[in-house]
Amino acid sequence: MNLPEMTQPAYYTEERSALRWPLVLHGFLWPLLLVASFTTLAVTGDYVFMIGVILGIFGSVGLGGIHLAENRPVGIRVDSAGIWIGGIRRYERARAGVKPQTKLSRARAQRRQVFFCPWDAVQRVEVITERREIRKFAKLGEGVGASRTETASRAIRLGLLTAPYMRAVLVLNVDLSAASVPRFRPPAEGSFWKPGSPQRFAPSPVWCVPTRHPEQLRTALAQVTSRP
Template sequence: MNLPEMTEPAHYTEERSALRWPLVFHGFFWPLLLVASFTALAVTKNYVFMIGVILGVFGSVSLGGLHLAEKRPIGIRVDSAGIWIGGIQRAERMRAAGKTPAKLSRAGAQQRQVFFCPWDAVQRVEVITERKEIRKIAKLGEGVGASRSEVATRAIKLGLLTAPYMRAVLVLNVDLSAAIVPEFRPPVERSFWKSGSPQRFAPSPIWCAPTRHPEQLRTALAHLARRA
């Protein structure tokens, strides 16, 4: 489905809305530690640097070091047409240059795509700042707490653009029949050396995106609600 033009003036726009300082720190520190330690190990043959390699791998995998590039494109735009979340800046840049993607994206890279919901398809919209509720949203998007068999078979939930270290989240309940969900590459069987099931996906009726400015976003949403 093609996205409409962003011709309406934005009441609220936030680029790189997932980039809180902990994500930026972990995204740079642990990979740099891993590379530096591995290089030192290779040059000196001193196995004390193996500690840095192990810590770098642990931090990159467990503390969000691998998520910086993945979550960086997420943005939010609120205008009179509706609500947009995802890689808005990237999409506008490609549109301005007259470029179209050579092939469909993987569902695992949904943060780079744009999800759009017109106001008449927004069933509920809220900015959540309570930690308990944020954890619930994060679990929905990341499958936290699922068993190994559930992780292997579960589908990626399109529209749940979660990120590590979120302190505030825009959450929408949407009518999927009227919302615009980007197209993704169909699941393909993995090669023999990769375990697990094909990467499946399904649109979620709940969408979310992190925000760094919850009060400003709430103000913009309240302003549009008064105009409706």
């Protein structure tokens, strides 16, 4: 199913919905530590600052920098046509010709793409703030906090746009036959530089996306679902 035009009035929009302050803090802290330590090491020649370089590399890769870049595009839109999640602003820019997409993305970059579900295909929708339930969805996500080896051994579940430090999540059960799921590049076979099995992916019948404004989102959903 192709994405429709975003011409319907929006009941709710949220840009950068995954960017809570802990993620932003870690996303800037560790790269800054890396740059500062490396610069000081180069100027002074004091290898004590190598500790900062190592910590900066570890923190940028495992704690903040990569996760910040991956989750920055994520947003939410609720309008009379349905529910949109993912890289909505990027999609709008591409449709306007500002930065058209010329090739398919890898499945790991699904947060940059747009998932759309019309209301007729929404089987369930709710905003979850209970931490135990949020942890369940975080575990279902495609390897947040897992090593590259662990992530490569499992299939990426398209539509589960989980993020570190999320405290509220929009959850949808969708009819995949009527929903719009982005197309992705076919899995690449292993090579000398990237050994192992190809990264598999498959659409999930349950979608989720973080939100920073759960009460406002609940109000908007109630407004839409209560209309005749």
